[in-house]
């Protein structure tokens with residue numbers, strides 16, 4: 001039977017004493033997070049970082065205060081209402097229920113707090129996602145297991161480091177050439193998934209010159225853990241101009257066309273520029289899952305490629321064309337579909353024209 005009258009519960013002096021102590025500790029925690037900048041532990045190098053840090057400090061302050069009360073009362077009640085030797089063996093504590101005022105308070109209080117958190121989160125996210133001034137637009141592309149970057153006015157792709165000028169509106173579009181990666185720059189509180197076939201956009205302003213690691217946070221294969229070696233560089237405007245001009249000169253003769261168009265020719269590929277050692281490293285990353293460095297018969301998914309350009313028993317490639325470097329490049333560019341299976345084209349494999357030249361140079365060394 002449910003009792004309708006309120007039971008006699010005496011909280012006593014100890015309870016109010018504990019409450020006073022928790023209140024003082026909570027006020028101290030809130031004061032601490034109000035004045036403590038998070039940038040002492042992690043640099044805050046963008047306008048987004050400032051907003052996210054302010055929100056994080058609010059969460060830490062509110063969370064600390066809540067934690068002190070919840071954990072504090074658990075400890076206090078466990079002690080105050082502990083079992084006494086004089087209690088009968090089947091004693092259960094005073095059962096409190098039926099207080100609509102309390103239930104209303106903790107249900108709607110908690111719900112209102114969660115709604116407040118979502119409103120602040122969406123407001124910050126909205127600023128990153130939607131901007132009327134695109135500013136400098138840069139593309140970052142994830143590969144197994146590195147990033148490349150594209151800039152307006154620079155031919156081809158930029159490698160190793162991503163440079164941006166300080167105090168300039170930026171739009172960073174991210175996507176992937178192979179599997180799902182992630183583009184995370186902790187120093188700028190900037191993060192987005194890199195999904196093949198999808199472009200994710202971020203708008204922000206880098207506010208502090210420096211070098212900040214770019215980290216992949218989406219498991220993307222065996223060398224996922226190596227995808228934290230590249231750097232997001234925030235330059236002064238003069239340094240950025242110099243870096244930009246150097247890359248324009250360096251990439252002046254690179255085609256800006258996409259590396260591969262299915263059905264197209266291999267005419268954009270200069271095989272004389274192939275570097276066999278680079279091709280060998282790339283082969284280990286991109287090809288070795290399907291191709292062994294072993295005789296033709298040694299098939300994994302596709303045939304073994306030892307001596308692919310020097311095998312008198314197999315003068316033709318699987319597409320029926322003679323085994324020449326140009327024809328190997330054709331298959332790398334356009335992929336292959338036929339009796340020997342399916343091989344993705346260069347776009348799907350994330351291969352640039354230079355990558356193809358490097359791979360052909362490497363395959364040529366295999367006898």
Ligand code: CUA
Nearest residue numbers: 181216218220
């Ligand atoms: Cu790319 Cu993990």
